Each structure stands twice: as C-alpha cells, then as structure tokens.
Amino acid sequence: MGDPTGRPRFGANWVPSAGWFHGWLDLRPDDVRRDFEDLAGLGLDHVRIFPVWPWIQPNRGLVRASALDDVARVLDLAAELGLDVAVDLVQGHLSSFDFLPSWVLTWHRRSVFTDADVVDGISRYVQAVVGAVADRPNLLAVTTGNEVNNLWPGNDTDPVASTAWARTVVATARAAAPHVPVVHSLYDDVFYDPAHPFHPHDVTEVGDLSSVHSWVFNGVARVDPPAAPDRPLGRATLSHAAYLVELAAATATDPQRPVWLQEVGAPAPEVGPTHVEGFVRETLAAAFASPRLWGVTWWCSHDLHRSLVDLPEREYDLGLFTTDHEPKPVARAYAAAIREWAPAASSRPALVCDVDLLEAPDRRAEVAPGRAFHRAWMEASAGGPLAILPASRAADSAALATRGIGELRSLPSQ
Amino acid sequence: MGDPTGRPRFGANWVPSAGWFHGWLDLRPDDVRRDFEDLAGLGLDHVRIFPVWPWIQPNRGLVRASALDDVARVLDLAAELGLDVAVDLVQGHLSSFDFLPSWVLTWHRRSVFTDADVVDGISRYVQAVVGAVADRPNLLAVTTGNEVNNLWPGNDTDPVASTAWARTVVATARAAAPHVPVVHSLYDDVFYDPAHPFHPHDVTEVGDLSSVHSWVFNGVARVDPPAAPDRPLGRATLSHAAYLVELAAATATDPQRPVWLQEVGAPAPEVGPTHVEGFVRETLAAAFASPRLWGVTWWCSHDLHRSLVDLPEREYDLGLFTTDHEPKPVARAYAAAIREWAPAASSRPALVCDVDLLEAPDRRAEVAPGRAFHRAWMEASAGGPLAILPASRAADSAALATRGIGELRSLPSQ
Numbered sequence: 121m122g123d124p125t126g127r128p129r130f131g132a133n134w135v136p137s138a139g140w141f142h143g144w145l146d147l148r149p150d151d152v153r154r155d156f157e158d159l160a161g162l163g164l165d166h167v168r169i170f171p172v173w174p175w176i177q178p179n180r181g182l183v184r185a186s187a188l189d190d191v192a193r194v195l196d197l198a199a200e201l202g203l204d205v206a207v208d209l210v211q212g213h214l215s216s217f218d219f220l221p222s223w224v225l226t227w228h229r230r231s232v233f234t235d236a237d238v239v240d241g242i243s244r245y246v247q248a249v250v251g252a253v254a255d256r257p258n259l260l261a262v263t264t265g266n267e268v269n270n271l272w273p274g275n276d277t278d279p280v281a282s283t284a285w286a287r288t289v290v291a292t293a294r295a296a297a298p299h300v301p302v303v304h305s306l307y308d309d310v311f312y313d314p315a316h317p318f319h320p321h322d323v324t325e326v327g328d329l330s331s332v333h334s335w336v337f338n339g340v341a342r343v344d345p346p347a348a349p350d351r352p353l354g355r356a357t358l359s360h361a362a363y364l365v366e367l368a369a370a371t372a373t374d375p376q377r378p379v380w381l382q383e384v385g386a387p388a389p390e391v392g393p394t395h396v397e398g399f400v401r402e403t404l405a406a407a408f409a410s411p412r413l414w415g416v417t418w419w420c421s422h423d424l425h426r427s428l429v430d431l432p433e434r435e436y437d438l439g440l441f442t443t444d445h446e447p448k449p450v451a452r453a454y455a456a457a458i459r460e461w462a463p464a465a466s467s468r469p470a471l472v473c474d475v476d477l478l479e480a481p482d483r484r485a486e487v488a489p490g491r492a493f494h495r496a497w498m499e500a501s502a503g504g505p506l507a508i509l510p511a512s513r514a515a516d517s518a519a520l521a522t523r524g525i526g527e528l529r530s531l532p533s534q
Numbered sequence: 535m536g537d538p539t540g541r542p543r544f545g546a547n548w549v550p551s552a553g554w555f556h557g558w559l560d561l562r563p564d565d566v567r568r569d570f571e572d573l574a575g576l577g578l579d580h581v582r583i584f585p586v587w588p589w590i591q592p593n594r595g596l597v598r599a600s601a602l603d604d605v606a607r608v609l610d611l612a613a614e615l616g617l618d619v620a621v622d623l624v625q626g627h628l629s630s631f632d633f634l635p636s637w638v639l640t641w642h643r644r645s646v647f648t649d650a651d652v653v654d655g656i657s658r659y660v661q662a663v664v665g666a667v668a669d670r671p672n673l674l675a676v677t678t679g680n681e682v683n684n685l686w687p688g689n690d691t692d693p694v695a696s697t698a699w700a701r702t703v704v705a706t707a708r709a710a711a712p713h714v715p716v717v718h719s720l721y722d723d724v725f726y727d728p729a730h731p732f733h734p735h736d737v738t739e740v741g742d743l744s745s746v747h748s749w750v751f752n753g754v755a756r757v758d759p760p761a762a763p764d765r766p767l768g769r770a771t772l773s774h775a776a777y778l779v780e781l782a783a784a785t786a787t788d789p790q791r792p793v794w795l796q797e798v799g800a801p802a803p804e805v806g807p808t809h810v811e812g813f814v815r816e817t818l819a820a821a822f823a824s825p826r827l828w829g830v831t832w833w834c835s836h837d838l839h840r841s842l843v844d845l846p847e848r849e850y851d852l853g854l855f856t857t858d859h860e861p862k863p864v865a866r867a868y869a870a871a872i873r874e875w876a877p878a879a880s881s882r883p884a885l886v887c888d889v890d891l892l893e894a895p896d897r898r899a900e901v902a903p904g905r906a907f908h909r910a911w912m913e914a915s916a917g918g919p920l921a922i923l924p925a926s927r928a929a930d931s932a933a934l935a936t937r938g939i940g941e942l943r944s945l946p947s948q
Contacts, residue, residue: 142592145559146600175589178556181843186560218640222631223844225639226688237844274640429595430637430651 128408129260129415130458131166131206132159133383137422137443141214144172147190152197158441159421160201162455166260168206168382168417169194170214171249173265174221180241188252195256204258206417208305209246209289210265215435218274232268233277233285243292250296259300263382264289267307267333269318279481282318286326301328305382308338311367311477312488320477320484324372329414332368333383334361334403337434340489341390343498349394356489357390358399359498362406366497367487369412370470370508371477375522378414381407385419386450387434393449400453401460409505411464411524418454469527470507471497472514479512496531542822543674543829544872545580545620546573547797551836551857555628558586561604566611572855573835574615576869580674582620582796582831583608584628585663587679588635594655602666609670618672620831622719623660623707624679629849632688646682647691647699657706664710673714677796678703681721681747683732693895696732700740715742719796722752725781725891726902734891734898738786743828746782747797748775748817751848754903755804757912763808770903771804772813773912776820780911781901783826784884784922785891789936792828795821799833800864801848807863814867815874823919825878825938832868883941884921885911886928893926910945 136143138151159167169191176187195205210232211219223241224230230238253259264286277285286304293302304327309316311323311332324330336357341347344354361384368379384403391399407413423439424431440451473493475483487493500506507525514520514528550557552565573581583605590601609619624646625633637655638644644652667673678700691699700718707716718741723730725737725746738744750771755761758768775798782793798817805813821827837853838845854865887907889897901907914920921939928934928942 139596140593142596142598145589145592145598175559178559179554179842179844181841182553182556184556184559216641217636219636220639222633225634226632227630228844427595428593430593430642 126411126463127461128413129166129204131164131168131203131415131417132421132440133417133419134159134167134169135420135422135424135439137441137445140424140428141170141172141211144190145175147193149193149197152194153200154445155421156198156201156203158445158447160203162440162447162451163458164203166204166206166415166417167198167421168208168263170208170211170266172211172214172219173209173245174219176249177241177245178221180221180223180237183245183248188248191249192252192256195253195258199256199258204260205253205256206261206263207249207253207259208263208266209249209293210242210268212265213267213270216432218271224275231275231277232271233275234281239285239288243288246289246292247296250293254297259297261301261303262293262297263303263305263331264293264327265305267305269306269310269316272317278317279319283322283326286322290327303327303329303331303380303382305331305333307333308335308364311364312484314482314484316484319481320371321481324368324377324478329378329380330368330372331380331382332361332364334364334381335383335385335387336360336390337387338489343490343495347390347392347395349392353391353395353399355498355502356494358402359406359501360489361403362409362501363494363497365407365410365413366506366508367477369410369523370473370510373478375519377412379410379412380414381416383417383419385438388437396450397453400450401457404457405460406501408461409464409468410507413464465505465524467524467526468505468507469529470509470525471500471529471531472509472511474511474531476510476512493531500529540825540877541875542827543580543618545578545582545617545829545831546835546854547831547833548573548581548583549834549836549838549853551855551859554838554842555584555586555625558601558604559589561607563607563611566608567614568859569835570612570615570617572859572861574617576854576861576865577872578617580618580620580829580831581612581835582622582677584622584625584680586625586628586633587623587659588633590663591655591659592635594635594637594651597659597662602662605663606666606670609667609672613670613672618674619667619670620675620677621663621667621673622677622680623663623703624656624682626679627681627684630846632685638689645689645691646685647689648695653699653702657702660703660706661710664707668711673711675715675717676707676711677717677719677745678707678741679719681719683720683724683730686731692731693733697736697740700736704741717741717743717745717794717796719745719747721747722749722778725778726898728896728898730898733895734785735895738782738791738892743792743794744782744786745794745796746775746778748778748795749797749799749801750774750804751801752903757904757909761804761806761809763806767805767809767813769912769916770908772816773820773915774903775817776823776915777908777911779821779824779827780920780922781891783824783937784887784924787892789933791826793824793826794828795830797831797833799852802851810864811867814864815871818871819874820915822875823878823882824921827878879919879938881938881940882919882921883943884923884939885914885943885945886923886925888925888945890924890926907945914943
C-alpha cells in the first residue's frame with residue numbers, strides 16, 4: 121500500500137478557500153480546481169477531503185444523490201491535477217464545530233456511537249459515500265471521520281462501544297471499496313488520557329493503517345520553555361509528531377503496520393511566525409526517521425476568510441495558502457522538507473516503555489507529554505532516530521527485526 | 535391588511551412532496567411548480583413556506599446567496615400560479631426535528647434566545663432572507679419562525695428574554711419589509727401552560743397580527759369521549775381551532791387585531807379516516823364565526839414519503855395531497871369549507887373569563903382544555919357563535935362594540 125521506494129505520501133487537508141467547509145453546499149468546480157492547483161504546484165500528491173455528513177444525509181433515510189455527485193466530482197477535479205484523494209466520512213467534528221443531523225438532536229437525541237438506528241443510518245451513509253467514489257482511480261484512502269472522538273462527550277460511548285462503532289464503519293467502508301486502505305481517525309487523547317473512552321487499540325488494530333494527528337496546542341508546547349521570538353522552539357514541540365508516530369508504531373501488534381501522520385500543522389501562538397519554517401523542517405525530519413511513516417498530510421490547504429466567525433483564533437491562519445492563493449512561508453517550508461526527505465535508517469535503537477498501551481490503556485497518562493517517558497524519549501531522540509518498544513514485547517525478536525530495532529535502552533532511573 | 539370583504543385568506547403550509555423540507559437542499563423548480571399547481575387547483579390563495587435556517591446560514595457570518603435566491607425563486611414560482619407566500623424564518627423546529635446550526639451546538643452551545651452573538655446572527659439572517667423577498671409582490675407575510683417555543687428547553691429562555699427576542703426579530707423583519715404583516719409563531723402551550731416561558735402577550739401584542747396553531751393531539755381530544763369510527767367527533771375536538779382564535783382575539787389589547795389560524799390539521803388517530811371531512815367542515819365553520827379571523831393555512835400541502843424515517847407516525851399523513859399529487863378527502867373537504875365560508879355575524883354574545891392572560895399568565899391553566907372555562911365555552915358555543923371576554927375588560931364598551939360583542943354571559947357556577 122505504500123510507495124515501493126518507502127517515500128511517504130505527501131498531501132494537504134483540503135479546507136476550501138471559498139467558504140471553508142460550507143463550500144460543499146455550493147460546490148463550484150472552478151474554485152475547487154483553483155485550490156487544487158495550489159497544492160499540486162507545491163509538489164503534493166494527495167488531498168484529504170471532508171464532506172459534511174448532515175448535509176449529505178439530512179434524514180436517516182435520505183442520502184442526497186446530488187451531494188454524492190459533488191464528492192465524486194471533487195475526486196475528478198483532483199485527478200485533473202494528478203492528485204489522489206483520501207475521503208473522510210463522518211463530519212462530524214471540524215475545527216471546533218460539530219455538524220450533526222437533526223435526527224440525533226433534541227427530540228431525536230441519541231448517541232451517534234451506541235444507538236442501533238443511528239449506527240444503521242451511518243452505515244447507509246458510509247456505503248453511499250464510499251460507493252460513489254470507489255471506482256475513481258485516484259481514491260487513496262477512506263477514513264471513518266475526522267477525529268470522531270470529539271463527538272464525545274456530546275454522544276455517549278464507552279471503550280467497547282467505541283471499538284464496535286469503528287469496526288462497523290470500517291467494515292462497511294471496506295465492503296464498498298475493498299481495494300483502498302480504510303482508516304480510523306482520533307485525536308491524541310486516545311494515547312494520553314487514561315479515562316478516554318476510545319482506546320489506542322482503535323488506532324492501531326482497527327482498519328488498515330494507524331493515523332495520528334499532531335497538534336502542539338495539546339499541552340506538549342507547555343513542556344518546553346515558554347515560546348519567544350528570539351529563542352528556538354523546544355524539543356517537545358519539534359518532536360511531537362515523531363513521538364506520536366513512534367507510539368502508534370510501537371503499539372500496533374503488526375510490526376509492519378504503517379502510520380499516517382494524517383494531521384500536522386503549525387498553530388499560533390505555540391509556533392510563532394519566526395519559527396514556522398524551523399518547525400516544519402524539524403517536525404518532518406524527525407517523523408521521517410520512522411520507517412513506518414506512510415504519509416504526511418498537512419493541516420491545512422488554505423486559510424479561513426475572516427468573514428467566517430466563531431472559530432478558535434488559531435484556525436484562521438493554518439493554511440499553506442492564503443484565501444487569495446498566495447503561498448505562505450509554511451508552504452515553501454513544507455515543499456522544501458519534502459524535497460529533503462531521505463529514507464529512515466534501516467536500524468535504530470528503541471527506548472523501552474513499561475506501558476503497553478494495548479494491554480493497559482488505564483496507564484496512558486504515563487506516556488503523556490511531560491511525563492518521564494516522554495521526556496526521556498524526546499531528549500534521547502535529539503541525538504538520533506529512536507523507536508519505542510513496549511517492555512512486554514522485548515522478547516519478540518522477529519518483531520524487533522521487522523521494525524529495524526537494534527539496541528534497547530531503558531528509561532533512566534529517577 | 536385583510537380582504538375588504540372580510541373573507542379570510544385560505545392557504546396551505548407547504549411541505550414539499552419531494553424530500554420534505556430537505557428538498558430545499560436540491561430545489562427543483564419543476565417539483566415546486568407541481569406542488570403549487572395542486573394547491574392553486576384547490577382554490578387556495580397562499581402558501582406558507584419554511585426555509586431551513588442552518589442550511590442558509592451555516593456560519594454566523596455567512597448567509598448563502600444561492601439559498602436566498604432559492605427562497606426568492608419559490609415566491610416567483612408561486613406567483614406563476616397566483617399564490618401569495620408567507621415566509622417563516624427561523625426553522626428551527628419542524629415536525630419534531632430541530633434544525634440547528636453547528637454554531638449553537640456542543641462546543642459552541644449557547645441559547646438561540648439569550649446569547650447576544652446568536653441573536654445578532656439571527657438578525658443578520660432575518661435581514662437577508664426578508665431582504666431577498668421584500669420586493670416580491672406576492673409576499674403575504676413574514677413569520678419569526680415555526681413555533682420557535684419548541685426550541686425551548688433545548689435553548690434557555692425566560693419570559694422577558696422570549697419577548698425581547700420576538701421583538702428584535704419582528705423589528706428586523708419589519709425594517710426589511712415594512713409593507714407586509716410580521717407575525718410571531720408559538721404553539722399553544724403559550725396559552726395553556728402557566729410555567730411556559732413564552733407568554734400570551736408575545737402572540738397578541740408582538741407583530742402585526744396574532745397567530746394560533748390548533749392541534750387536537752395537544753390533549754384537547756382527550757376532553758371528548760374516546761374516538762370511535764361509528765361515533766361523531768366530540769365538541770372539544772371540533773371547536774378547538776375556534777377556541778384558540780377566540781382566546782387570541784380576547785387577549786389582544788387591540789380589539790381589531792386579526793388572528794391567523796396559521797396551522798390546523800386533521801391528525802390521526804385523534805381524527806380517524808371516517809371523521810376527516812366532518813372535522814374539516816365543523817372546525818372551519820366554528821372558526822368562521824370569529825370576525826377577527828384573518829386567514830386559515832392548512833397543515834399541510836403534501837404527505838411525506840415513507841422512505842423518510844424517524845418522524846412521528848402522524849406526520850406522514852397530514853397532507854391535502856399524496857406525494858403523487860392525488861388530492862385526498864381532506865383536500866376536497868377543505869375546498870368545500872372554503873366555498874361555504876360566510877361572514878361572521880355582526881354581533882354575538884361573549885363568555886366572560888375571570889382570567890386576563892395578559893395580566894395573569896400564571897393562571898393559564900384555568901383556560902386549558904378540559905378546565906371549567908373551556909368546557910363551558912365549548913358547550914355554549916355549540917349553540918352559536920360565542921366570543922371570549924376577560925372580565926377585566928368588561929367595562930370597555932368601545933372595545934366591546936368594536937369586537938361586536940352583545941350579551942355578556944358568566945361561567946355557570948360550579
């Protein structure tokens with residue numbers, strides 16, 4: 121499923137320059153093409169797209185044919201520019217907004233994750249959307265939805281229900297498009313919060329590859345000294361994407377399972393304007409050290425127009441391009457980092473972790489940013505590529521060989 | 535504003551035969567025209583339409599121009615058939631479903647009624663929608679939204695805030711279309727439930743006329759003996775629309791203020807198939823007895839296709855027409871009732887009510903269906919037209935003359 125040279129896929133999360141995701145309600149092919157020209161011009165090979173669920177399925181029994189046509193049309197427009205497309209399904213959650221159909225609200229309030237009728241409705245939706253694009257040669261992957269764990273606690277769930285939901289959606293998508301990878305998508309509380317009702321298992325065992333989203337506003341930036349224009353960014357900030365990639369690779373039972381850095385971006389104020397280029401270069405160089413890295417998809421393609429209101433301040437300025445299609449410094453840095461990609465070393469040491477996230481999700485806090493394990497990994501990885509290995513798997517020499525792990529290092533005693 | 539002959543306006547609440555209100559997302563002029571042909575063919579003069587708020591204003595800062603064009607296009611299609619159009623604004627609530635934009639949900643949760651930014655956003659929406667249709671000669675009226683009190687308790691409010699909200703929306707709509715009546719719309723808990731945070735004042739003092747929605751599933755049908763195919767419908771069921779019209783007329787400080795029977799329908803099982811025609815005939819004959827009746831708008835134009843799910847069972851079968859455009863018995867009965875309209879008598883007696891709903895909204899339960907006042911009115915009104923008069927206004931002979939009230943009757947002692 122990966123590039124035979126081991127070169128990761130490089131792309132961008134497509135945030136339409138015209139009207140943000142509301143642009144789906146008035147899809148204008150010329151606008152889409154113009155956005156995709158920007159991205160193709162940067163040397164990217166794919167976009168990740170986010171159809172908006174309640175507009176496509178406004179009634180549980182109605183999936184709008186015209187909306188499916190729009191999704192397929194976006195794939196065709198991408199194909200014109202040589203771009204592959206990863207399609208996310210249940211949006212769901214986008215940049216602080218929950219898009220939820222009226223049939224799960226107020227009088228019809230019921231959990232997206234646990235109500236049998238809702239899950240049945242979602243299955244119909246998934247079948248229809250994936251079915252509408254399955255024949256497109258540039259369909260790259262299908263994702264359950266964008267960070268669906270953000271729909272909790274608004275929607276009840278528990279770890280068993282969350283996993284069952286993901287397996288249902290993945291199975292439905294796979295049946296509709298058996299030839300492309302199907303991926304589950306969760307933000308990083310899944311790795312760090314011991315009470316989170318979505319488990320690392322969901323990322324590393326469900327679907328065809330693991331996906332991670334690296335956002336340094338998750339608390340990791342606070343591990344470093346306070347940011348300042350005249351001081352370089354700290355190691356926690358610069359290595360967080362690599363840390364998540366390594367955690368996902370270390371947790372998967374399949375030592376060959378690829379990891380998709382599906383979202384990474386340079387948010388203010390954690391990454392100030394003078395630090396953007398260094399952030400991009402070092403973040404990606406660190407991630408490239410993992411032989412399991414399948415792809416990188418930058419968040420996001422285009423800035424948001426200021427006429428749109430109520431978004432968190434940082435969301436307006438995350439684009440590679442302005443809404444006027446001007447490439448920003450982050451875009452040039454991303455293109456340069458891609459050019460500088462080199463294969464990961466065939467062998468590297470691993471830091472042994474007491475916690476196996478599959479077996480002990482209640483111990484997730486022990487690998488969270490700022491804790492001893494994270495600090496040890498981030499400091500040691502400054503000296504060169506460093507894998508992570510759960511202690512419980514240290515005796516599996518075949519898996520170690522497959523992962524290219526040589527020397528095993530222990531956490532310094534405290 | 536009324537017909538100079540005193541003849542009420544007769545229309546239907548337009549429920550699109552194709553896709554219910556979801557049809558707005560794929561507006562097809564031929565489908566709209568076909569629906570309107572049905573209604574014009576029945577002799578109706580207007581439709582009430584329900585644009586869906588979150589699809590028109592998906593971001594607080596974005597009102598979609600194409601969606602405004604769609605609303606205006608519906609007015610033009612209605613004009614082709616000689617139909618006037620009443621436009622409802624904040625939907626909001628439609629047949630058990632709440633349509634709410636992402637900017638008032640979950641992370642952005644805030645009350646539609648009390649949050650200043652949301653109210654500001656709604657004002658922009660109202661301005662835009664009314665502005666888009668203000669120049670259409672067939673614009674009949676503008677309504678704040680369909681039964682916006684259904685958005686509570688999902689959205690916090692209190693009586694003061696509810697009134698302020700209504701006044702803001704009405705003022706904004708009036709500014710955009712000063713030449714048409716602007717109406718507030720609430721379901722009937724506003725008249726009957728002493729704890730309801732929307733007051734009768736909102737109906738009878740805000741906007742240019744009062745609107746009432748008569749649904750006999752509100753408990754009124756239970757005042758009658760249980761329904762049976764071989765027994766006529768009871769007096770409570772048949773007189774409820776007239777009762778609400780009289781209550782609204784009696785409550786208004788302006789004795790000339792018109793009352794719009796904005797919704798009335800024949801729901802199952804309260805109105806069984808053998809009773810539909812009698813229900814329509816007697817319900818409307820009773821309502822015609824009020825000289826203040828401005829118009830009748832039947833709920834609704836078309837049945838719902840069974841492929842749409844999750845609606846309350848009764849909602850599927852309320853149409854004057856099937857989804858295949860066949861007129862149902864209710865349509866023939868409505869057309870016949872319209873033909874049989876005759877002006878209200880110039881004078882009639884009134885039943886004096888201890889409760890003035892403007893002064894004592896906490897006493898609303900005393901006029902609720904099944905209580906002594908309601909029972910006395912419904913029994914006495916079987917003998918002929920009977921107004922309602924708050925005792926506190928019995929000395930206002932000018933108002934009594936204006937309302938055509940002759941004899942004053944007291945509630946029989948209990």
